[in-house]
Amino acid sequence: MGVVARSVAGVLEIVTLPQFRVLVVLDNSGPLRMGVLGEAIGVLPSTLSRAIDRIVEAGWVRRTTRPTSRREVLIELTPAGQNLVTHALEQRRDNIAEILSVLSPDEKAAIVSAFELFAGAAGETSTEDLLILGI
Amino acid sequence: MGVVARSVAGVLEIVTLPQFRVLVVLDNSGPLRMGVLGEAIGVLPSTLSRAIDRIVEAGWVRRTTRPTSRREVLIELTPAGQNLVTHALEQRRDNIAEILSVLSPDEKAAIVSAFELFAGAAGETSTEDLLILGI
């Protein structure tokens, strides 16, 4: 739980949680249309529109128009936005790696198999659940 | 991660994250003075004062004056507020119990020792970290 909390903590000093959710979805799915994006994170189009205004202003995403349909607006991560998400995920991975570094290979192996066991029993975690925290 | 996310998800439909942080701190420490409470969750007194206004309005906490010093205001959970926090923690415990229920005693034992190993290696998790998500 501490690992999860810390991984969220860093990002929340830079962007808000709803904003981070947008970035995470885009990182997972690539550029998305406003409508699809809004549905993915569960907000109304008007809410998303203004949220994107602010995220564009901050430089994390870009609005693009698809050549085939000028009424559709594609949202895509800028390099900075991509960087932000990647960095956040790396930080958590590093945090875990650091924790594991003090353990012996046998201990690590035991942890890996136990975690896999637990994850298997937990079943598929819905993307929506993870999206709540942007993880 | 899914377990953590779900445990936060339910509560966030009832109170905001800053509000839930207040409740969690009170649940941990018992009734607190405004100043102490504000410092614990890292907000300015003015912010807290208005936040408490809303939480009192919602019925989760109560303002009390200490007999010895009438300028100090004690904040304490109402039964409803206590219930909210307790319920949130129970829900996470139930969620984990349900996951574990499909496993054999041996598997459970392996998971317990592996998790203890990991938690030990991770060291003490600072309360501040956990407070970010109200966990």
Add this chain to the structure above:
DNA sequence: CGCAACGATTGCAAGCATACACTTTTGGTG
């Protein structure tokens, strides 16, 4: 008592998220 420090609150202001209703532009279809 009088004054300084303390503790909480309020005035004022800004930013963000959210919702409902409405408008504008665009695409598809009869």
Add this chain to the structure above:
DNA sequence: CACCAAAAGTGTATGCTTGCAATCGTTGCG
């Protein structure tokens, strides 16, 4: 072409959080 539906955005409004500065009551001390 004319019309309808899709897609995005605006107008308007509400509520929460946060911050800085100022105020009000209270306590402690000389």
